[in-house]
Amino acid sequence: MPDHPQEALLRLLDLQEQDTAIQRLETRRAALPEAAELADTRRRLEELDSDADIAEKQRQELSRAQSKLEGEIELIEIKTKKDSERVFSGAVSNPKELSALQSGIEQQNQQRSVLEDQLLEVMEQVESNDSHIDRLTTQKVEATERATELEEKVSLLMGDIDAELESHGLEREKIVPDIPSDLLAMYDKLREQKGGVGAAPLRAGTCEGCHTKIPQRELEHMKAQKGLQRCENCRRILVVLDI
Ligand SMILES: [Zn+2]
Structure with a gap:
């Protein structure tokens, strides 16, 4: 590799500074806590929607069951009323018929009592399901508000990061032509291998x-050699600032 003037090596440090800033920003962009919370909130909203669908179907089923029971009870009540009127009107004089009517009324009362218990149970379920729906609605409103807040925050933060990335990118483009291509290639390869840092200053030894x-x-040797140096330990390009 041909020797490189100190000037080109110093520009390489400028480039490293831009690349480090770009890497830091990209890492930050990929790991924004607000973006992670937004994703969680959207997942939660999907779950709440699906829970609300289930609760809504349940409400319709309960509502149908309630109407059915109310209809059955009403029919029994009409029949009981009619039969009672016959018993008390005196129109039925046959004792057998009268007794049959009375035991029929008794049976109807028992049936009605069973149906009324069932209706009460269904109404309790309706009430409990309604409070569940209310809770889900409140949670959905809260989660939607939080998602909107986070969307705005993430958009602002991403916008800031992107603006900074763009400015560092432009700065990088200005530096690149000042660096010989073989040096740049070596730097890029090292940067890839060594966590984004391909060139480092040698300062205070x-x-x-x-x-x-x-x-x-080794320091004295480097000083005597001048030009491009590599760190014996990490193999990065060393730019000697002072020895
Ligand atoms: Zn080193």
């Missing part, structure tokens, strides 16, 4: 890529 102190003898 320490590689700032891996924070390792370079032995004095």
